[in-house]
Amino acid sequence: MFLHEADAIGNTGVPVCNHSLEPVEMPRKPIKQFNVEWLQILDEGGQSDNALLPSLGPKEIQSLYEWMVLSRVFDEKALALQREGRLGTYAPVRGQEATQVGSAYALDPADWVFPAFREMGVGIVRGIPMRMLFQYWSGDERGSDVPIHQHYFPTSIPVGTHLPHAVGAAWAARYRKDPVVVAAFFGDGATSKGDFHEAMNMAGVFRLPVVFICQNNQWAISVPVQRQTATPTLAQKAIAYGIEGIQVDGNDIFAVYKSAKEAADRARSGGGPTFIECLTYRMGDHTTADDASRYRTEEMVKPWIAKDPIDRLQKFMEKQNLWTSSYGDQVRTEAERRVAEAVREFEEQPPQDPSDMFRYTYYELTPPLKEQMDELLNFLKDRDSKKD
């Protein structure tokens, strides 16, 4: 019908429309192209690309080494305590010392940290008393009663769900005009979660000062990273949110430090968020309740032994005359002394008062909670009096 009418009009000589009869070309073409950057500064043999080396003095390089050793000694002690029944379930850090120490070291003391649960190395660098870290893993909430000026949020166990908190804190910081950066730590598994998307998206939309530090340790309990995502890198996910992204060698502390420092500086100066994928490896089990031999072989882990982040920095330092075996022994001994001291402090803590569980549910005890607390305390009192 329409065509017929058009024809009829056309026949009168009045143009049907302005379209030329010539074919129009609308070729398919790429409209945006993106790159994913990789950064490595230090290789397994301790050789460095000096053009890329971050500006760190000898003392600072030694500090990085000492923090990593302390983190490892803490980790070894925690595993030992767990086996002896002196600590609860524990999630070992081994292998991830460079990602944690390098990134934490790049932050300012006033910056905020939102950890997941395997970030003891970050906590140690941030000055969280190791006594409290032991306390937390022994099942005592007082281990998360971190002094507020340390700006270290309590452990978040549901994977990825703490990422929007970091975004909210960053909004609040900007609103208050505090020149701080918010660093959020998480693993490869978290990138599959909805909250990862919501947080990355909001941080991008609002250009907030957040540094997303993804420790791609390649395992979420038994599931390898290849089953978390079809993308060859996690870093490229940043592109979809319109934010900066980079993949770095997570066992190279200089690459981690440099990328985190650049990201923090950018965020602080209003340049928005960054996503850093630190490619590393979980050398231990997921937690002490896990047995990684059920899903991965020794052969898979072996190549990563040679990539150990502490050994790598040590080799570099040897070449720079910053490491001798007596210095190494001294660092290790000092770390063991400090960890032993923390264990002693942790085990000397008085037991928690059972009424604590009621006292911190709300700002003030609500009438129903007051009744329930009295119910428990009276029960305990009765029971104890019967024992006498």
Added chain:
Amino acid sequence: MARLNIVQAVNQGLQQEMERNPSVVLLGEDIGRDGGVFRVTEGLLERFGEERVIDTPLSESGIVGMSIGMAAYGLIPVAEIQFMGFLYGAMEQLISHASRIRTRSRGRYHCPMVVRTPYGAGIHAPEHHSESTEAMLVHTPGLKVVVPASPLEAKGLLISAIRDPDPVIFLEPAKIYRAIKEEVPEEEYAIPLGKARRVREGGDLTLVCWGAMLHTTLAAAEDAATEGLSAEVIDLRTLSPMDSEAILESVRKTGRVVIIHEAPRTGGLGGEIAAVIAERALDHLKAPIDRVTGFDTVVPLPKTENYYLPNKEQVLQAIHHVMEF
């Protein structure tokens, strides 16, 4: 004093708290330029700017999660979730974080935040826009749950919710957003959380309800009065922590109770209220406790939602039932 509806009263409460305290910020979907889908935040973007009235991406978990981070940092976020049915995407943030940050950090971090959301059926809306699942929230230790039933109440309770140091879920009865107008004082005033109110005094039986159901209940009570039955009506106002004493005091006087809520019956708050009465006032009861509630079904679409919502006649029937004993 102006005569305001609930939308206007909440708007006024938000505005006054924002003027009083620069730490109060609003965030949510369409709350800025659009003034919210119910217009509750109308004019606030213009007044307070984009740093305090934040139009967010469509991101419920992100909105509530961001609020937690803001609150931990020291702000007082008031988040709007467009409808209660869309709060479910943020339930993990509420249950696993907002309600627990204080416990987890042994009081080091607080989470003073409000999540406002319209709830309830009777607004002729598509699926997911008519939910009344307050029991899920009441069952979450660490949250407070508040449901205003009138404009005057809405403003005073909202102001208390914003000033409260704990996370408060503020459920606004969508069905009566604009249906009721009453005199609302221009100045700020706070109605304390955790305290029920006796809306109608009576000696023969006690009717316990909250939110939009208050008006259905009051209508039934008026009808009962024409039959010579004097019903006392308790508006719970705060569902968590619940003011059990107010309920018990009335029940000890009347000995007969009907609980009215539009949420599904099984696992609904009516069961908890009945249990409290049975535990503490059984010897005062002259009749079995009755409940008039929504059914254990999905809230139907508008064509049949009125069969789902408790109505005045059903409440009256229940009144007759408990008076038979």
